[in-house]
Amino acid sequence: MAGSTPSIQSKDAADRLSPPHLSLASRSVHADDGISAHRAVAPALHVSSTFRYSSDPEELVTLGNVDPLAPRDSHIYSRVSGPNTTRLEAVYTSILGGEALTYTSGLAAFHAMLVFLNPKRIAIGDGYHGCHGVIQLLSRLTGLKQLPLDCAIEELQPGDVIHVETPLNPTGEARDLAFYAEKARKAGAYLTVDATFGPPPLQRPLDFGADVVMHSGTKYLGGHSDLLCGVLAFNPKRGDEWINQLRSDRVFLGSVMGSLEGWLGLRSVRTLELRVKQQSESATEIVRWLEEQRKEPNSPVAALVERIQHASLQPEASQPGSWLQKQMPNGYGPVFAIWLPDSDTAKRLPSKLELFAHATSLGGVESLIEWRAMSDSTVDPRLLRVSIGVEGVEDLKADLLHGLGELLKERK
Ligand SMILES: Cc1ncc(COP(=O)(O)O)c(C=O)c1O
Incomplete structure (x- = not known):
């Protein structure tokens, strides 16, 4: 087993961001075309955890195992890299705009990111509570201190992290990345962005100054409620240094995505743009x-429904040229x-x-509704x-109208 990581993946970095003229939809289908040892159109599912070294002793190179038949698809051990996740990372790199690595889950990716950046302080707001759990865990190990997202700039020091989740869980409201990028720049801090709720084609945080963009690939990138995945993509201005260190760290964290998940992820990413565009359009129409x-x-x-929150309702959504x-x-x-009048009514709506x-x-692809108190005790129980x-x-719409109507009858 390798003691550190081979360089076979990083040499294709420039290739994998290209070709720049292709659209997101085309990249999602073709960015991994060159990474396959055979002619099958659909990717194979490779389950092997280990890969033969060359049978020629003269060709044995420590930490290198390049197969002459598949130089871009060569591997040693699946905790380092594997065929399915390598292809998936090629596509994510192309569509996210920076070298990408995959992890077992969104939280595993967040953990790996903080282990790498190792900040003394992290400024973070509300949002997905699981990220706060990772911060608490690291606080026990390193003394990492949590600050409010909008803390005074003087409270931050070089090497600290500003972590912005946008759009936000659970309300779908967006935050101004250019504003936080500027604050991070002034403080010498890193800007990391959890873009899980706004996958491509909705936003590109690396273009707005993020150093790292993170996704729970379990959500839109996976898109079919059948895989766990985490992704980190790095701003190209960081060069190869970051990706090489993170790839090497991942070998020892052991949080590498499984082959089946890599295969499912590739199947899913082909239709990312179609799905997300439709989902975004439908959600905005339902909110309207x-x-x-x-x-x-006379409507139920x-x-x-006492209140609704979504980015489309933020005042800036109707201001031309707004951030x-x-x-x-x-x-x-x-x-x-959405907020219902009380916790009991909110709890009953899903059953209708x-x-x-x-x-x-x-x-x-399936619409979900969650009485959020089920999984996050910090959230208003009417939500x-x-x-x-x-x-x-x-x-x-008809389902919501009917369900709310049934609920109303029960209350009368
Ligand atoms: C915004 C956000 N970030 C991160 C995560 C964690 O992702 P995972 O469940 O893949 O670890 C979630 C999960 O719901 C999330 O909503």
Whole structure:
């Protein structure tokens, strides 16, 4: 087994970001074309955990195992790299705009990122509570200190981290990345962005000054509620140094994605743009419609939905040239939040719906709704998080209207 990582993946870095003229949709389907030892159109599922060295003793090179038949698809041991995840990383690199590495889960990626950057302080706001759990764990080991996201710039020192989640879990509201990039620059801190709720084609945080963009690939990148995945992509201005160290760290953290997940991830990323565009459009339309229904005196929406939050309702969404329009030019995230009058009513709504599954997570082709108190005790118990899938938008509206109507009858 390798003591550190071979360089066979990094030499193709420039190739993997290219060709720049291709669209996101084409890159999602073709960025890994060159990485295959055979002619099959669909990727094979390789389950091997280990790979033969050359049978010629003269060709044995420590930490190198280049197969002359497949120089871009050569491996040693699957904790270092494997065929499926290597192809998946080639596609993620191309579509995220910086060298990408995959991990067992979003939180494993966040953990690996903090182990690498090893900040003394991290400025972070609300958002996904699991990231706060990782910070607490690291605080025990390293004394890492947590600061509010909007702390005074004087509280930050060079090497610290500003971590921005945008759009935010669970409300789907966006945050201004250019603002935090400038703050990080002034403080000498790193800007890291959890872009899970805004995958391509909705936003490109590396273009807005992020040093690292992170995704829970379990959500939109995976898109079918059947795989766990985490992704880190690095700003090209960091060169090869960061990616090489992180790849090497991952060998020892052991948080490498499995072959089946890598294969599922590739299957999924082919349709990323189609799915996300549709989900974003449908979510924005449903939010617009709910707001309209709230003004209809006889609608169950008016009787029960007290508040809605989503990036499309932020004032900047309707200001031409605003930071939000610049940051998310192709649409807003497909998740939003609604508030019902009380916790008991909120708890009952999912049971009245046919198309929305009552489940945690988001980003899959199936629409989900979650009474968020089920998985995050810090969230207002009147809040429901809604993740829009790829079903027909009118069917989803009808389901919500019917479910709210049934709930209203029970309350009368
Ligand atoms: C914004 C955000 N970041 C990170 C994660 C963690 O991802 P994973 O479950 O893949 O570890 C989640 C999970 O819900 C999330 O919503």
